[in-house]
Amino acid sequence: MNIEMEKIGMDPKERIARRVAQEIVPGTLVNLGVGLPSMVANYVPAERGVFFQAENGVIGLGARPPEGMEDKDLTDAGGGFVTAVPGAASIDSAMSFGLIRGGHLDMTVLGGLEVDENGHLANWKVPGKMVPGMGGAMDLVAGARRVVVAMQHSARGASKIVPVCTLPLTAARRVDLIVTDLAVIRPGEDGLTLVERAPGVSVDAIVEATTAHLNVPDNVPEMRLD
Amino acid sequence: MKQALRSSEAAERMPDGATVLIGGFMGVGSPHRMIDALVARGIRGLTIVANDTARPGLGIGKLITAGAVARVITSHIGLNPETQARMLAGEIEVDLVPQGTLVERIRAGGVGLGGILTATGLGTEVEEGKQVIEIEGRRYLLELPIRGDFALIAAHRADYVGNLEYTLTAHNFNPIMALAADTVIAEAEAIVPVGVIPPDAVKTPGVLVDHLLGRAA
Numbered sequence: 001m002n003i004e005m006e007k008i009g010m011d012p013k014e015r016i017a018r019r020v021a022q023e024i025v026p027g028t029l030v031n032l033g034v035g036l037p038s039m040v041a042n043y044v045p046a047e048r049g050v051f052f053q054a055e056n057g058v059i060g061l062g063a064r065p066p067e068g069m070e071d072k073d074l075t076d077a078g079g080g081f082v083t084a085v086p087g088a089a090s091i092d093s094a095m096s097f098g099l100i101r102g103g104h105l106d107m108t109v110l111g112g113l114e115v116d117e118n119g120h121l122a123n124w125k126v127p128g129k130m131v132p133g134m135g136g137a138m139d140l141v142a143g144a145r146r147v148v149v150a151m152q153h154s155a156r157g158a159s160k161i162v163p164v165c166t167l168p169l170t171a172a173r174r175v176d177l178i179v180t181d182l183a184v185i186r187p188g189e190d191g192l193t194l195v196e197r198a199p200g201v202s203v204d205a206i207v208e209a210t211t212a213h214l215n216v217p218d219n220v221p222e223m224r225l226d
Numbered sequence: 227m228k229q230a231l232r233s234s235e236a237a238e239r240m241p242d243g244a245t246v247l248i249g250g251f252m253g254v255g256s257p258h259r260m261i262d263a264l265v266a267r268g269i270r271g272l273t274i275v276a277n278d279t280a281r282p283g284l285g286i287g288k289l290i291t292a293g294a295v296a297r298v299i300t301s302h303i304g305l306n307p308e309t310q311a312r313m314l315a316g317e318i319e320v321d322l323v324p325q326g327t328l329v330e331r332i333r334a335g336g337v338g339l340g341g342i343l344t345a346t347g348l349g350t351e352v353e354e355g356k357q358v359i360e361i362e363g364r365r366y367l368l369e370l371p372i373r374g375d376f377a378l379i380a381a382h383r384a385d386y387v388g389n390l391e392y393t394l395t396a397h398n399f400n401p402i403m404a405l406a407a408d409t410v411i412a413e414a415e416a417i418v419p420v421g422v423i424p425p426d427a428v429k430t431p432g433v434l435v436d437h438l439l440g441r442a443a
Contacts, residue, residue, distance in 0.1 A: 055325065056251040057395040072254070073382070073396040079252035079305070084394070092397040092429070093251075093277070094333055097326030101346065125351075131313070131322075132304025134352075135278075139326035142346045172349025 012181035060088025119174030119187025230440030253285035255396030335371035336405025377407035384414035388432030
């Protein structure tokens with residue numbers, strides 16, 4: 001199997017995480033949401049000098065510790081055991097959200113239930129069905145310098161990229177980039193623009209799988225998955 | 227110097243229906259001995275203010291399961307299906323507050339501020355019923371202070387005068403909540419003589435702490 005075929009066959013979540021990892025600028029402070037977004041850290045090499053924040057109180061989140069070596073007082077925002085890298089700092093919740101709201105957080109990567117043509121994100125509530133609460137998501141979307149949504153393109157066959165969100169919004173702010181297993185999409189003043197397609201996926205297939213209107217430039221390159 | 231209190235004694239001082247701030251994030255940095263004592267005392271009708279309700283069998287989740295809670299002001303209940311079920315059944319009232327707003331409202335309550343202005347929640351359900359204030363051309367929500375009758379704080383170490391030191395991600399809401407209640411009860415993993423915790427390492431000055439739980443029996 002050649003390398004391209006391996007990438008096409010790659011697990012959709014891994015594909016999304018690898019593509020988002022390319023957006024992470026060296027030397028920045030980045031917050032990764034729980035679930036799929038947290039996988040992004042696996043593809044950011046240590047040499048990039050990125051500090052990951054967990055909003056429960058650490059800057060400099062590290063990998064999961066070896067079995068049996070966990071510290072009960074060192075977890076990520078999902079409650080999973082983590083380590084801290086050299087140079088890490090532990091902080092309280094007021095400092096943590098001060099960093100988020102105050103413009104000190106360079107980027108956040110969050111999951112999504114829906115994103116619409118205005119670039120609005122809904123990711124905290126399905127009325128009557130699932131009400132987990134917003135946790136830190138509203139502060140992150142309102143406050144981070146850059147917001148990237150990492151999610152599957154569709155859920156149970158239905159497009160998650162919609163004309164107008166039907167679910168309660170997380171913020172009024174327009175997110176900066178959407179990365180799915182099929183495409184990279186950039187929200188802007190003039191709506192959603194398709195900027196990259198997954199290896200082996202055609203523009204037509206992406207348009208077909210998306211209920212929102214997409215602006216499609218003449219050339220839509222394949223995403224790199226290094 | 228503080229008197230060392232047993233957790234059962236501390237729980238007896240807390241009436242049914244009290245508003246209680248409880249530190250912790252998914253059980254990390256939660257006052258587990260105090261929570262167990264409240265469950266054992268069979269307390270009822272509490273209003274709890276906390277980041278989350280942990281999960282069944284863990285931390286604040288034990289109070290939810292025990293039926294001790296009438297209302298919870300929190301940012302996240304997604305990992306505790308019991309809280310969600312009781313909310314849908316109308317047994318617990320749940321006020322969801324963005325996490326950064328929650329901690330600042332508690333801080334405001336503790337440091338004598340009449341509220342805070344934040345852009346978080348603008349244009350969402352969180353805005354409903356709230357005053358929007360424009361400052362230098364930018365819009366903010368007015369969010370009001372929160373105080374408790376009691377704050378239950380978990381620390382890494384305490385000294386005899388109640389100075390508290392925290393560790394890693396077990397800080398979370400604890401240092402802020404210690405400012406914002408009429409009665410502050412702290413439990414620590416270790417109690418050490420005065421001077422062992424250097425002044426620069428004290429995150430909660432002992433003057434804020436009313437009662438210290440004695441060492442676990």
